[in-house]
Amino acid sequence: MNELEEKKKQVIGLYGEMRLSMELHELGWQVHRAYIDEGIDFTITKYYCPVCKKYSNQYIRYTDRNHKKVKCVTNLCEHCKETELEVISRYLQVKTSEGIKTKNENVRKFSFHPKIRYNTGYEVFYVWIAVFDDTKEKKCHFYILNTKDVEIFDNINLDTYQITDNQKTELPIRNDGVVLKRGSASTGYDYSVFNNRFYNDFGALEIEIKEQ
Structure with missing residues (x-):
C-alpha cells in the first residue's frame, strides 16, 4: 500500500467514525473517543433509571431565585423525577472499509478483522462500517454485533485466530447494504445474520x- 492509498484509508476510517458518532448522538448516546489505541475506539454512555426501567435525560428543575426563574440540572430521572440515574456504558470497536470493486458495479467485496475482540462480554460490540464512496454522497452501512456473536460466522478456535492479518471475514455487499455471502452446511456458519440481525x-x- 503506497502513501496515497494509506492516507485514503485513514480518511475513510475517520469518515465512518464521524458518521457513526452522528447516528449514536441522534439516538441519545454520549460518544467518547479514545486518545490511545487500546482496541476500544468508542465508549458510549446513556442515563438509565433503574426504577422506571427507561433511558432518561437528566431532570431539569426550575425554581425562583432573587425574583428570577433559574434552571437546575439534577441527576434525577425525567420520568419519575425522584430516582437517581445510573450511567450505563457500551464499548465499541469500529472497523471501516471501502471495499474492493468487483465485476458487478453494484457489489463490493469487504473484509473485516473480528479476531481482536471476541467473546469479551455483553457490553462490548463491533461496529463494522461498509462505505460506498463512488456516489455523490458517501453511503455508509452499519453492522452492529456483540463480540459473542462472532462465533456464528467465524472459527474462533484456531490457534492463529488473534494474528492481525489472519482469518479475515470477507463479505460481498451490495450498495443497498445487503450482504450476499451465504453459509454452507459443511461449516455451519450463518451469514444471514448480517441482514436480519446486525444491519443498522x-x-x-x-x-x-x-x-425486560
Missing part, C-alpha cells in the same frame, strides 16, 4: 431494554 441494529446496544 443500534437497538442491540440497549441491553437494559432488551432484557
Whole structure:
C-alpha cells in the first residue's frame, strides 16, 4: 500500500467514525473517543433509571431565585423525577472499509478483522462500517454485533485466530447494504445474520431494554 492509498484509508476510517458518532448522538448516546489505541475506539454512555426501567435525560428543575426563574440540572430521572440515574456504558470497536470493486458495479467485496475482540462480554460490540464512496454522497452501512456473536460466522478456535492479518471475514455487499455471502452446511456458519440481525441494529446496544 503506497502513501496515497494509506492516507485514503485513514480518511475513510475517520469518515465512518464521524458518521457513526452522528447516528449514536441522534439516538441519545454520549460518544467518547479514545486518545490511545487500546482496541476500544468508542465508549458510549446513556442515563438509565433503574426504577422506571427507561433511558432518561437528566431532570431539569426550575425554581425562583432573587425574583428570577433559574434552571437546575439534577441527576434525577425525567420520568419519575425522584430516582437517581445510573450511567450505563457500551464499548465499541469500529472497523471501516471501502471495499474492493468487483465485476458487478453494484457489489463490493469487504473484509473485516473480528479476531481482536471476541467473546469479551455483553457490553462490548463491533461496529463494522461498509462505505460506498463512488456516489455523490458517501453511503455508509452499519453492522452492529456483540463480540459473542462472532462465533456464528467465524472459527474462533484456531490457534492463529488473534494474528492481525489472519482469518479475515470477507463479505460481498451490495450498495443497498445487503450482504450476499451465504453459509454452507459443511461449516455451519450463518451469514444471514448480517441482514436480519446486525444491519443498522443500534437497538442491540440497549441491553437494559432488551432484557425486560
